Amino acid sequence: MTRLHSSLSLAAGVALVALAAGGLQSTANAASSSATAALQSADPKVSGTVVFTQEGSGVHVVADVAGAKPGLHGFHLHENGVCTAPDYKSAGGHWNPGHAPHACMPVDPRHAGDLGNITVGSEGTGHLDVVLTGVSVAGANSVIGKAVVLHGGEDDCKSQPSGNAGDRVACGVVKASTMEH
Ligand code: CU
Numbered sequence: 502m503t504r505l506h507s508s509l510s511l512a513a514g515v516a517l518v519a520l521a522a523g524g525l526q527s528t529a530n531a532a533s534s535s536a537t538a539a540l541q542s543a544d545p546k547v548s549g550t551v552v553f554t555q556e557g558s559g560v561h562v563v564a565d566v567a568g569a570k571p572g573l574h575g576f577h578l579h580e581n582g583v584c585t586a587p588d589y590k591s592a593g594g595h596w597n598p599g600h601a602p603h604a605c606m607p608v609d610p611r612h613a614g615d616l617g618n619i620t621v622g623s624e625g626t627g628h629l630d631v632v633l634t635g636v637s638v639a640g641a642n643s644v645i646g647k648a649v650v651l652h653g654g655e656d657d658c659k660s661q662p663s664g665n666a667g668d669r670v671a672c673g674v675v676k677a678s679t680m681e682h
């Protein structure tokens with residue numbers, strides 16, 4: 502009788518641990534299904550936010566910038582999540598885990614971080630809404646820990662290794678979003 506009781510307790514204990522582990526797992530996934538970057542700039546007029554949301558096997562990227570010069574601005578994820586003003590060279594080159602040439606979406610292959618250009622209007626604001634493939638928010642090829650860089654000039658989508666987009670005018674490190682409930 503004692504023996505039966507203890508094996509039942511053991512089984513119940515194992516089930517509880519499994520439940521607890523499952524609960525932790527889903528909490529961790531929910532917490533990291535989106536990420537954000539706040540752009541900083543040596544130019545106090547320039548600001549921006551970028552939101553990354555897991556969407557199926559891709560990542561939905563929505564960017565809004567303000568205070569920038571009207572025109573096209575190269576916009577990329579760079580490999581180092583380090584934004585040191587004023588030139589943001591600390592962010593390194595384009596994030597390129599697949600060792601591909603530089604290009605603009607939808608051309609494939611291209612750098613994982615090639616977001617193309619963001620168009621800034623006469624009001625100084627720009628909006629970009631794209632889905633990046635081959636990357637994830639928190640799984641393989643995670644965008645977390647990379648840096649978003651806004652350039653002063655247009656990405657020509659062909660010059661190597663980075664589209665000849667000019668100075669880096671703003672930079673933001675991609676961080677996992679905290680859960681909001
Ligand atoms: Cu760049």
Ligand code: ZN
Pocket residue numbers: 577595602603604612614615662663664
């Ligand atoms: Zn590139």
